[in-house]
Each structure stands twice: as structure tokens, then as C-alpha cells.
Amino acid sequence: MPESFTKVYIDAPSAAVEVHMKEPAEIGRLLALAKSRNPEIDITKAKVQAAKYSARQLDSARRKLLAASHAGLIPVDIHAIGVPRDGSSLELHVSDPGSAASETGKQRSSAFQSQVALTFKKGAPARPAKSRFDDWYDDPDSRYFGAGSLLLFPAGNACTSGLPAQLRNTPSRPILVTAMHCGLSGDKVTTGVTSHVVGTTFDGAPEYDAIPIDVRPGHTDAFGAESDHPGGGIYGFGIYGVSDSINGDYVCQNGYKSYVETGKTVCAIKVTDDDVAFNLCPGAGRPCYMVSGVHGTKMDSENGGIAARPGDSGALVFAIAKPGDVTRQARGIVSAVVTSSGGKVVSFTQALRILGRLNLDIANGQ
Template sequence: MRRKKALLATGAAVFSMALLGTAGQGANADEADRKTVAVAEVVGKDAARKMAEQRPLVAAADVISAARDRGRYEGFTGIALERDRVALYWKGALPAKMREAVAEARGKARVRIVAAPHSLKELKSASARLQERLRANPSLGHTVKIPTDGSGLVIAADPGRRAAAAAPRAAAALEEDLGVPVRTVREGKMKERSRNNDSYPWSGGALLKKNGVGNCTSGFGVRNNTGAQFILTAEHCGKAGDRYTNGADQYIGTPGPANDPHDIMLIPTSDVDNFMYTGGPDDERGVRVEGWGQVYTGEYLCQSGATSAAETGGPVCNLKVLYFYNDSEDLVEAEQMDGRTPLRGGDSGGPVYSGAANGGAIAKGTSTRSLGSKMAFQDFETASRDFGVWIDK
């Protein structure tokens, strides 16, 4: 699957390029040359409004999510952000500790509890068996998704006419075999997408050059508990031994720890910061990343890949989270709700984020692939779990 990733890499450009500067700027640009602005100034009024409206919903969802993590409950199914409230999907009776968490969350936003036909644990078990079927018979589909409401499993399959005609029979057979409803949607498989002159310390949202050729975007500057610093980007952007530089060919580092299925990679480097470019390829505008947060179905996000920035002059927003994939990649699917292109070649590894109340940004993940108006990204929580990293401040 990833053999062709070097050709298609778009947004993963090493975070080292993230501090995108002017094309003719020297590599040792002073920190003062960069212009830190409020996220609302760069994402647009509509995106800023949506993010602001969702802020109390995210805060309420975080309370519920934290309680769920502490209890490891069997009945949990999913959490979704709706227009003006949070939906908690649960199979069976809600435990006392979760009722307490919901009560606390309701101090931040409205919360409704919805009976789910299947728990997340049940659906993941069924999904594991379904993925075995897909490996044995790829014509059944290429991606397994779990709807947040627990209604069953969704298989994304290529839209060929013959396959579409056979889909209802295949879904019925799978449902009987797996014990949960299975629905097939006709979608092609997303393609991996691989600013321009960042400078030390390295930042997010900048162009990354692999062995002298620009192919991706840097995600975020991160560090671990030993104090080591890295650029977080997409794994498909390169491999061990590759040499990463910025747009002016200043050396950043070579690939370090990576998780191929999750499509995330760390590039060890000398120094990073929490700046993230959000403007066009030839300006210094950007925002400060205040930390990272969990991702929820229904949440609106933005992405700041280097190629998209060059074509649009800024970030791509109005990206609504639709699904969490349940396969070895464990990606998150979002859709650009205006029908615009969500990612372009060279955006891979770039930052996916929401707005913070203080005008900064909250890291949500790094871009991986897209098709049409839909994109897939890896959430930051997975990177934190895989590598033990957090936003460098």
C-alpha cells in the first residue's frame, strides 16, 4: 500500500519546514521575523465561528471521554458533537461514575444519552473478523469504518458497476456471519498526499524536502519526556536514511521512530517550537499551538498543508469529522463541507487543528490522504500514545 507513497506524499512534509518563510529568506531568519496572529485571522470568519461554537461541546466531551478512559467500560459506543449538544452513545445501563461525568459535562454544554444497538468493543471484535474477510477477498472492500452511533459496520468499496451489483448480497452474508449490520458504500480508495523556507527552530506547516526534492509538509514540533525534540509528520513521506532539509536546503534531520500502519513519523532535530505556518507560501503568518486535544465525530477542523497554502493563500477549513477507521491504520475521516479539495500533493504530514480560546491552535493530527472532498488524517492522540510526545512549548 505504501510502496507508492513517495510519489503521492502531500501533507506530511517534515515539520521542520513548518516554519515556512519567504522564498528568498535566509535560513537563519530571526524569530521576530515571523508574524504570530490569532487563528481566527487566518481560518476565516465562518471557520472561526464554528470552532468557537464547538468549544464548550469539546470541553464537555473531554469530561466524558476522561471518565470513560478511567473506567474502561464495556457499554461505551461513541461520542459525537451535534449542532448544539454532545451525544453519548451507550449500550445498556450507564454506570454511576459515567452518570456523574455526564452531570459534570452538562455544566459545560447540553448532553444527550442515546441507546446504542452495539458497543464499540463488540463492533471492533466484528471488525477484526471482517478485516480477515477483506484480506482474503479484497473485492469486498478496502476500508472498514465504525459509525459513532453503534449501528453496525461500514465497508468502503471501489465503485465498479459489477462490485456495486454484488454489494447487497455480500453485505447480507457478512451481517449473518458477523452478527452486526454491515453496509457498503461505493468510494474509491484515498490517495496519499505528499511552506517553503522554514528556519531554525523548526515549526509546523512548512515545506519539507526529502533528498533535495519537496514532497511533504511538517506537522508539529514535539518533544518527549527525555527532552528530545522532533518534527511530527507522515511516515509515508520518507524512509530511514533520507535527508530532510527546508526550502533553502538547510539540514533538518533524518527519519527516526515511525509507525507505518498509523502513517506517523518523528524526525529528530536540534530544536523545534510551537509555531505553525498558516499563511501563503511567501509570508510569515502563523499561530501558536497551545497543546493537543482529542478528536470527535462532528468536529470542525482546518489543515495547513504547504501545497494547499500555495494555491489558496491559507488553510483549508470546514473539515467535518465523519468516521474513525477500524483497521490497522486507525485513521480519522473528514469531509470538506463546501465540496472543495481538502488536500493536495505535498500536504501530507501537515497540521490538522482547531482553534483555542486564546487565539492559538489546538493540534488534532497530521494529514495522510484524500479523494474528492474527503480526507483521512491520523489524530494526535495516536501519536502521543505511539511515541510519548506532546506539543513543544
């Protein structure tokens, strides 16, 4: 079955789910497996669509292209590589699609002998969504929540507290995961001007732009909740569960800088590419690295129509099951903004993959 599956797309207006598969005849087995794992789902909502390639084929071809790009074997600057909704090609995000297509068509170097079709889309470099701690507002009375609070790194980078977790099978070891481009392993992280020590960073997963903070003993405000700020107040909402985000999903993110500027948590972010790899350069002499994540697009004008601002890096990306629900489902952390979008498109990384890579469990709320 792994050789058959391609992508899933949520068609919310039609209350349906598109399942794209290279071998559509396998849909019965896939749906039966899904139903066995979650008896509550309605498999009649699934609509199967034939796809040209499997997810495994697309991922293998993308890895080869990225390796060739990093080695300087491709005459085009590739900012990111995504997969369109129907899985019909690899979509290369470049500055000039026409020129890139022409150039690669001429040279057709061994690096471009891809086993899948290639298409080109106008794109721009991803900019880390961090900021400098120069002109930030910091409430000295604010509590440190699992997400939504200001974090200050030794190099002066200001980011947002993110994914509350714990060492796998060790609930007594609280961990907070934020964006790796904010700092280095071994950094002592504090809460801005209050200088309350949160803990020390260790390890890290550059492929998901994630770094864990070992929360210092006695820091009792580190718990499985996230800090929304509806209507100007500070409210802690419990985090219950974790899941991947897929095309058509809607999510929110509670970046500290966005709240400072707008007074609200940023929602109405639609997942428009759930399988994209992008190049991220932290600056300050640190090497660039390729990140596997998701693109989300702000779909309304609230919060200035901006999905994320510099300083939102590391913020928790979460889903709300239904309006008025007081629980949150963790989806990931903010990594970058696409520079050409004016902040309308945010890049974030998936919580499930972060937790698996770092050997962590989600810290559910009480």
C-alpha cells in the same frame, strides 16, 4: 463501562452532544466521571442514545474483517471500514456497494461471519497526500515552523512539516512528526530547495501513518508552534494542548501545497467519520498498510472546496477554540485524500494516539 460506550457526536447547531451507548443506563456513571475530570463541562448538554453495539465490539469485528481482507479471504476489495454515527454497524467502503452486498450475501464465507451488522457504502482507495518535488515553490527566506513548511525526502517526496513534539519527559529532544508514507526510517529530511537539514527519521507507526524526525541539534526554529498564513503573511501561532477529533468537530489543516495554491490555511473541515480504517499504499515498491484515522469533509467553497492536496501529507490538523483565538489545539496530521471525493474528503490520524504510540509529548508553544 468500556463494554457500554459506543460513540460521541457533537451536534453544534443545537449546542448538544450525543452519547451513544449500548447500555444507556450507564450514562450517569460516564457523565460523573467526565465531570470529575473536567469540572467546567456542562453535562446537561449530553443526550444519550441507545446503540446496538459497543465500540469494543465494533473494533474487534473490524480487526477480524481487515485481517481476512489482507489474507485474500474476502471476495470484495475493501477500501476502508468506518462506523456510522449511531454505531449500528460496520460500514464497508467499496467500489460497488450493490455488487459487494450481493456477493457477500451469496458466499457468506467464514471471513464474513461477523458478530456485528455490515452495511456497504460507495468508496474509493485513499491516495497518499504526498507530491513530487518537481514544480514546487519554496520560499528561501521562510522559517521552519512546527508545522506548515515544506519537507523534502531523499526519494523526492514533498510533504509538510507536522506535529511538533518531544521525547516523553525529555524537553531537550525536539521531535517533528510527519506522514510515514513520505519516507523511510533513517531518511535525512531537508527544507526543500534551501536544503536546510531538519533531522533524521526513525521508527514509525504505520497504523497511524506517522514517522518522527529527530530534529538536529541547534535547529532552533523547531518549536511548539504552527505556521498559519492568513492574508499572505507568515505568522506563528502557539500550540497549546492536544485532543482527539470526534464527529461534528470542525478542524483546519495547514498543508504547504494548499497554501502555495490558495494563499490560505484550509479550514471548515467537518469530522464526518471519527473511526475509520483505510488501506494506504505508499508506492515505490513499499507494502500497503492499514491506517486507523478520521475522515473530514470540506464544508464550504473556500480553497476551491478542497480539504487537502498532494503535498499536504504530514500537515498539522488543528482546532481553533473561537474566532480570533491566537492559540491552536493539535488534533493530528494529514495522511491521504479519498480519490472519489475530488479532494473534498481528507483522511487524517489522531495526534493523541500518535504521541502515545511513539512515546512522545506535545511541544506546547511559548
